[in-house]
Amino acid sequence: MSVLIQNLVRCAPGTRKRLLNDVSLDVPTGAFVALVGPSGAGKTTLLRAIAGLDTCESGSLLLDGQKVENMQDRARKIGFVFQNYALFPHMTVARNISFGLDVQPRAMRPSQGEIATRVQELLDLMQLPDMGKAYPARLSGGQRQRVALARALATGPGLLLLDEPFGALDPIVRRTIRSWLRSLHDRLGLTTILVTHDQEEALEVADRIVVMQQGSIMQDASPEELDKEPATAFVMEFLGESATFHGVVQDGWFTPKEDGVLPFAVAAEIAPGPADAMIRPFEITIASADLVQGQTVPISSQGVRNGYRHYLARLKDRTIAVHIPDYTGENVLSESHGVLDISRARLFRDGKRYS
Amino acid sequence: MKTYILWVVSWAVIAIVLLMPPAVVVSEALKNGIGPALETLKDPDGIAAIWLTLEVSVVSVAVNTMFGVLAAWLLTKYRFPGRSALLVLVELPLSISPVVSGLVWLLLFGAQGWWGQALEQAGIHVAFAVPGIMLATLFVTLPYVVRTLVPLMEQQGRDAEEAAMLAGAGFWQILWRVTLPGARVALFSGILLTTARAMGEFGAVSVVSGHIPGLTETMPLHIESLYNGYQTVAAFTMATLLAAMAMSAVLLRSVPEWITRWREKQA
Numbered sequence: 001m002s003v004l005i006q007n008l009v010r011c012a013p014g015t016r017k018r019l020l021n022d023v024s025l026d027v028p029t030g031a032f033v034a035l036v037g038p039s040g041a042g043k044t045t046l047l048r049a050i051a052g053l054d055t056c057e058s059g060s061l062l063l064d065g066q067k068v069e070n071m072q073d074r075a076r077k078i079g080f081v082f083q084n085y086a087l088f089p090h091m092t093v094a095r096n097i098s099f100g101l102d103v104q105p106r107a108m109r110p111s112q113g114e115i116a117t118r119v120q121e122l123l124d125l126m127q128l129p130d131m132g133k134a135y136p137a138r139l140s141g142g143q144r145q146r147v148a149l150a151r152a153l154a155t156g157p158g159l160l161l162l163d164e165p166f167g168a169l170d171p172i173v174r175r176t177i178r179s180w181l182r183s184l185h186d187r188l189g190l191t192t193i194l195v196t197h198d199q200e201e202a203l204e205v206a207d208r209i210v211v212m213q214q215g216s217i218m219q220d221a222s223p224e225e226l227d228k229e230p231a232t233a234f235v236m237e238f239l240g241e242s243a244t245f246h247g248v249v250q251d252g253w254f255t256p257k258e259d260g261v262l263p264f265a266v267a268a269e270i271a272p273g274p275a276d277a278m279i280r281p282f283e284i285t286i287a288s289a290d291l292v293q294g295q296t297v298p299i300s301s302q303g304v305r306n307g308y309r310h311y312l313a314r315l316k317d318r319t320i321a322v323h324i325p326d327y328t329g330e331n332v333l334s335e336s337h338g339v340l341d342i343s344r345a346r347l348f349r350d351g352k353r354y355s
Numbered sequence: 356m357k358t359y360i361l362w363v364v365s366w367a368v369i370a371i372v373l374l375m376p377p378a379v380v381v382s383e384a385l386k387n388g389i390g391p392a393l394e395t396l397k398d399p400d401g402i403a404a405i406w407l408t409l410e411v412s413v414v415s416v417a418v419n420t421m422f423g424v425l426a427a428w429l430l431t432k433y434r435f436p437g438r439s440a441l442l443v444l445v446e447l448p449l450s451i452s453p454v455v456s457g458l459v460w461l462l463l464f465g466a467q468g469w470w471g472q473a474l475e476q477a478g479i480h481v482a483f484a485v486p487g488i489m490l491a492t493l494f495v496t497l498p499y500v501v502r503t504l505v506p507l508m509e510q511q512g513r514d515a516e517e518a519a520m521l522a523g524a525g526f527w528q529i530l531w532r533v534t535l536p537g538a539r540v541a542l543f544s545g546i547l548l549t550t551a552r553a554m555g556e557f558g559a560v561s562v563v564s565g566h567i568p569g570l571t572e573t574m575p576l577h578i579e580s581l582y583n584g585y586q587t588v589a590a591f592t593m594a595t596l597l598a599a600m601a602m603s604a605v606l607l608r609s610v611p612e613w614i615t616r617w618r619e620k621q622a
Contacts, residue, residue, distance in 0.1 A: 075520075155523065
């Protein structure tokens with residue numbers, strides 16, 4: 001099911017502070033979209049607005065090109081998984097899952113037998129075939145997560161909304177349930193919108209990442225594009241560890257303010273003036289002091305992790321982390337001084353991407 | 356040794372303060388044997404008192420449960436101006452002396468009260484009649500359901516209800532299938548406290564009742580009349596019955612917990 005959001009505005013109750021500030025988003029059928037951003041960015045607010053849990057001051061929301069006013073109609077189209085699962089503690093797992101079917105008006109409700117079959121199907125799908133009679137209190141976190149998912153899927157919705165679904169799980173369960181969720185999405189042909197504050201999780205599982213900050217969408221792109229072409233300094237910073245170098249663009253060159261960092265050539269059309277160069281630790285290389293002119297800085301080795309040699313370059317006022325792939329054989333271990341080459345950096349001016 | 360002393364002391368206190376009074380009541384009732392004791396219950400005024408007490412209890416429980424649930428829902432699920440004032444107001448009957456709770460109704464509905472004259476002309480009797488007793492009992496038992504439900508519903512939050520809403524449940528379905536079952540232990544507890552208090556209320560009822568035997572005497576009032584009339588056996592038999600009724604209500608409180616425990620063992 002497709003979701004089309006146009007100019008959505010929601011204010012905090014009783015105030016004029018905007019929780020959602022003119023948000024527009026187009027999610028086509030079959031997409032897997034992750035909403036990411038720091039706490040308070042408005043991710044959950046947007047998800048709740050899509051689900052119809054909160055009303056908005058202005059803007060429109062279309063599901064499959066249509067306005068849905070009635071909550072009961074909406075319920076059949078949307079499955080929602082809460083951050084803390086929100087299972088009904090006084091019902092068995094089976095009753096929890098069948099709840100959405102049990103509350104349907106008599107004329108539409110499937111028979112008891114059909115409901116039981118549907119519940120068993122979902123339990124099998126969630127890999128919990130024998131858990132139907134248990135109460136939620138007896139389940140582990142990962143199992144509760146899957147029961148919540150089964151409950152959300154019981155009415156056969158086309159749209160699945162997940163609010164921080166992996167937040168309370170331990171790292172190993174998290175990883176398996178993540179890839180399992182992705183395969184479920186593909187198998188059932190769902191449209192999924194997931195909220196997470198973990199950018200790595202988002203990059204791994206989603207086709208599209210929507211980065212939010214202070215109630216606005218900062219960038220909406222594929223993981224690859226986001227990595228290559230972050231729209232703002234915030235997006236760059238949010239997506240992973242990065243270092244910022246202040247400097248000046250002049251005559252087609254970016255010259256960093258600090259000593260020990262090499263200038264690099266930039267596109268000729270960039271207007272001269274101050275700019276920031278942002279780069280990830282694994283994009284920095286260390287040039288040997290013999291080959292280049294300029295002030296060198298001390299460099300110390302921090303060992304090897306995940307296939308990268310970690311170094312700390314000591315600039316005048318701060319240290320910069322540098323990661324170099326272990327297999328390159330560029331062994332700088334013996335050298336205690338070098339110059340940083342940041343020519344793969346992205347340029348930003350006033351927080352906006354420049355080149 | 357220390358634990359032994361503690362054990363003895365606590366049982367001694369329990370025996371003197373909790374167990375002895377009912378034991379004395381029962382032994383006084385049975386001092387001429389069980390036959391004469393049962394005989395006293397055949398008194399028509401006594402039977403009328405028992406019925407009136409049951410009627411008053413049923414009405415207070417029904418009314419206070421219904422409005423208690425709605426009030427608790429409103430107080431915990433919504434934020435509105437005056438909410439905290441309402442929370443305090445709900446507890447008012449607990450802090451006011453029962454005598455005052457009774458007098459209020461006399462001041463409103465008595466012959467010299469604000470509305471007494473008008474109602475008298477319309478042929479409606481509130482003071483010194485059953486409606487007055489109902490009103491007084493409703494007032495003193497109002498807080499119990501609300502006060503037991505509010506903390507639990509507060510802690511439950513809105514998540515389960517929102518989940519039910521997103522599964523397509525309507526307002527009443529959510530109330531019946533999710534909110535109330537989730538709070539059933541607290542609700543049951545509140546209902547039984549209401550029952551026990553409604554049966555035993557003396558002060559407020561005494562003020563508005565007018566003590567008309569066979570008409571406006573509830574069990575506690577009838578016990579007082581009997582005792583003052585030196586009918587000791589009858590008074591204590593009635594007292595035993597009242598105590599048994601109230602205690603069985605309190606015992607019933609633990610039934611849901613037993614059921615849950617039994618069900619969990621089965622699963």
